[in-house]
Amino acid sequence: MRETVLQAEGLCKWFGRTQVVEDLSLEVKRGEIVGLLGPNGSGKTTSLRMMLGLIPPDAGRVTILGQPPQRARDRTGYLPEERGLYKDERALDMLVYVGQLRGMSRTEARRRALEWMARLKLEDHTRSRVEKLSHGMQQRLQFIASVLHDPELLILDEPFQGLDPIHTLLPLQILGELRDQGVAIVLSTHQLDLAEQLCDRVAMLFQGRVVVEGTLEEIRQKFAGRVVRVIAESLPPDLPGVQEIRSFGREKKLILEEQADPDSILRALLERGARVDLWERHALSLYEVFYLVASRA
Amino acid sequence: MSWAKTFLIASHEFFARIKSPVFYILTLTPFVGFMLIGLLFGLMFAGASENLGLPVGLMDHSGFLSMPPLKEEEDENFLIYSSMEEAQAALRDRRVRALVEIPPDYLESGQIIIWVYGTSSWPTMVFDQTESFLRKAIVQNRLDSRIARRVIEPIDRLRIISADQVRELGDSDLQGGIFGRARAQVQQTVRFLIQTGARYILVLLLLLNVSISIMYSYEDISRDRANRMGELMLSTVSATEWFAGKILGVVLIMLTQTLIQMTLVLAIWGGISWRLLGDLTLLSPREVGLVLVYYVLSMLFYVSSSMLAIVVHPKVAPVLLGILGLLNLINATVVVAPSSRIAIFMSFFPLTAPGTMLVRVLLKAAPWRDVVISLGVLGVCSMWTVLAGSAVASRVLIPGMPAFSISRPRQRR
Numbered sequence: 001m002r003e004t005v006l007q008a009e010g011l012c013k014w015f016g017r018t019q020v021v022e023d024l025s026l027e028v029k030r031g032e033i034v035g036l037l038g039p040n041g042s043g044k045t046t047s048l049r050m051m052l053g054l055i056p057p058d059a060g061r062v063t064i065l066g067q068p069p070q071r072a073r074d075r076t077g078y079l080p081e082e083r084g085l086y087k088d089e090r091a092l093d094m095l096v097y098v099g100q101l102r103g104m105s106r107t108e109a110r111r112r113a114l115e116w117m118a119r120l121k122l123e124d125h126t127r128s129r130v131e132k133l134s135h136g137m138q139q140r141l142q143f144i145a146s147v148l149h150d151p152e153l154l155i156l157d158e159p160f161q162g163l164d165p166i167h168t169l170l171p172l173q174i175l176g177e178l179r180d181q182g183v184a185i186v187l188s189t190h191q192l193d194l195a196e197q198l199c200d201r202v203a204m205l206f207q208g209r210v211v212v213e214g215t216l217e218e219i220r221q222k223f224a225g226r227v228v229r230v231i232a233e234s235l236p237p238d239l240p241g242v243q244e245i246r247s248f249g250r251e252k253k254l255i256l257e258e259q260a261d262p263d264s265i266l267r268a269l270l271e272r273g274a275r276v277d278l279w280e281r282h283a284l285s286l287y288e289v290f291y292l293v294a295s296r297a
Numbered sequence: 298m299s300w301a302k303t304f305l306i307a308s309h310e311f312f313a314r315i316k317s318p319v320f321y322i323l324t325l326t327p328f329v330g331f332m333l334i335g336l337l338f339g340l341m342f343a344g345a346s347e348n349l350g351l352p353v354g355l356m357d358h359s360g361f362l363s364m365p366p367l368k369e370e371e372d373e374n375f376l377i378y379s380s381m382e383e384a385q386a387a388l389r390d391r392r393v394r395a396l397v398e399i400p401p402d403y404l405e406s407g408q409i410i411i412w413v414y415g416t417s418s419w420p421t422m423v424f425d426q427t428e429s430f431l432r433k434a435i436v437q438n439r440l441d442s443r444i445a446r447r448v449i450e451p452i453d454r455l456r457i458i459s460a461d462q463v464r465e466l467g468d469s470d471l472q473g474g475i476f477g478r479a480r481a482q483v484q485q486t487v488r489f490l491i492q493t494g495a496r497y498i499l500v501l502l503l504l505l506n507v508s509i510s511i512m513y514s515y516e517d518i519s520r521d522r523a524n525r526m527g528e529l530m531l532s533t534v535s536a537t538e539w540f541a542g543k544i545l546g547v548v549l550i551m552l553t554q555t556l557i558q559m560t561l562v563l564a565i566w567g568g569i570s571w572r573l574l575g576d577l578t579l580l581s582p583r584e585v586g587l588v589l590v591y592y593v594l595s596m597l598f599y600v601s602s603s604m605l606a607i608v609v610h611p612k613v614a615p616v617l618l619g620i621l622g623l624l625n626l627i628n629a630t631v632v633v634a635p636s637s638r639i640a641i642f643m644s645f646f647p648l649t650a651p652g653t654m655l656v657r658v659l660l661k662a663a664p665w666r667d668v669v670i671s672l673g674v675l676g677v678c679s680m681w682t683v684l685a686g687s688a689v690a691s692r693v694l695i696p697g698m699p700a701f702s703i704s705r706p707r708q709r710r
Contacts, residue, residue: 049528073532073533080525080529083525084525084529086313089313
């Protein structure tokens with residue numbers, strides 16, 4: 001049984017009259033990557049900040065390794081959505097400073113920073129001022145700042161934001177390695193394809209509420225049969241049991257209502273004289289699951 | 298709270314700031330400005346004002362002051378001498394600030410001679426005082442027609458003997474030709490600055506430095522806000538550690554700035570004459586300690602307030618900082634009457650207490666009772682710093698958090 005690293009129970013947060021997070025519970029174990037997914041404004045960042053103890057929840061509680069988050073700062077790594085570095089400082093000095101703040105000795109912080117800079121192909125920029133680095137380099141530098149001190153819990157807010165596909169690969173690979181080393185990782189993203197590649201479990205937030213939660217398999221299972229790929233002539237718009245028809249040229253996707261039977265729908269379609277060239281139950285992507293859930297919510 | 302992290306933040310702030318050219322500009326500009334102002338005042342009052350509290354010597358060759366029923370007119374501002382040698386020796390030894398010589402033909406000619414050091418407007422002040430003294434003496438003896446004439450115009454002719462001629466008195470400072478005289482003039486100026494003006498210059502310099510610390514702290518917090526470092530920092534250290542580190546960093550940088558300024562002052566004064574450094578009995582160790590305490594407290598108070606200002610709204614913050622800076626500089630008005638009731642009130646009012654007490658200590662007008670009460674008030678008000686710290690941490694550094702929007706639980710949907 002793997003150890004629970006992060007435990008959040010019933011988190012709620014209000015800003016004025018708006019409730020931005022409602023009853024969020026999440027458990028993350030060692031060697032597990034959990035994704036908080038959702039569109040902008042769904043409460044992902046606020047949830048992560050509550051988990052870190054940056055802002056207090058109005059209800060609920062958070063523990064990291066059995067302690068309040070404030071007492072586990074040196075065991076936690078954080079990559080904020082709003083990236084921040086002292087622009088006029090040299091890259092290596094910046095990392096050493098952050099490492100020291102995380103409780104490392106200066107020598108150790110320097111050694112680890114040089115290792116990580118080499119790993120992320122920044123070894124030629126140790127003396128460069130942060131402002132002189134490209135956007136992608138600054139992103140990698142910020143990433144190093146979050147993992148430099150070997151945290152047991154890594155919280156990443158939109159870690160791939162602004163990275164091109166080539167520069168996304170390396171962090172993806174590193175996160176996989178960290179998971180294998182037993183680091184518990186929580187990341188928020190609205191890049192669902194990346195979450196699909198990386199996450200063991202996901203929680204989808206919509207308007208501050210968790211609308212779907214579980215492993216990718218569980219979620220796919222839950223929504224299996226809800227989408228059908230169809231290539232057919234003269235598809236009637238008012239088919240019973242069909243919630244929505246999405247068109248991709250000749251191919252269409254039928255999003256079915258809950259409890260609807262795809263076979264009955266096909267039968268009804270044929271009875272209406274439609275010519276059907278393809279009728280296939282579709283394995284849902286996270287995008288489609290999210291779309292379904294969001295439209296239902 | 299980890300003091301190691303606090304000191305780490307403070308040292309980071311300190312070294313980041315000390316590498317910046319802005320630090321040196323802000324260190325040297327007020328220093329040079331106040332030195333120039335002091336020099337101008339010093340030159341104007343050199344050789345005279347240093348002895349403002351001394352009486353004026355009076356040597357009467359005319360016998361006018363001993364005429365019956367006048368006798369020797371007594372006035373605490375004047376010392377009447379019976380021989381010129383004695384009077385000149387008094388002037389040379391700075392026992393009198395000027396010497397008024399009433400020549401034998403005074404009653405006919407109305408001429409007097411004023412011996413002074415320096416070439417400033419100071420003889421005018423002696424002239425006015427002497428005229429008033431003579432008029433008072435003359436009025437008492439209106440029976441004598443010769444004297445009565447002088448009532449309307451006690452002094453018809455005036456001869457001023459200034460620094461150039463005072464060397465006749467044998468002052469070694471003024472020996473050695475024009476360069477020797479110039480050197481003596483500068484030495485007198487600096488002596489005046491040390492003995493009379495230095496406290497006032499120090500008051501203005503320290504208060505200005507406190508205002509600069511307001512600017513530093515605002516700039517510092519704005520930088521963390523703009524660089525988006527705040528959120529990263531607060532995930533690393535506690536708000537208290539962050540805030541204390543920031544404040545400590547600003548205080549350290551300001552103390553360094555003041556130290557550089559004071560070293561420059563000593564270097565300049567010492568460069569003019571090492572002997573002058575002997576005159577630096579400006580502050581006793583007790584006063585130095587108290588000045589340091591109030592200086593640091595001033596900065597703590599204003600630095601935390603300035604950081605809090607940004608919480609309200611970034612656009613309103615500069616206005617609030619302006620008001621804070623003004624409040625700080627208002628303390629300078631205490632120099633006019635450092636023991637007045639208003640000054641005492643300001644000593645116990647939290648916003649002005651550290652600055653006012655700083656001024657009063659520098660002007661030797663801070664009794665122990667006031668020191669104790671003001672420190673008590675400031676001790677209670679230190680909660681302000683704690684409040685400012687938590688407000689800044691929760692409202693300023695985390696992007697997207699509404700300023701002063703109180704978040705409270707509502708009924709669940």
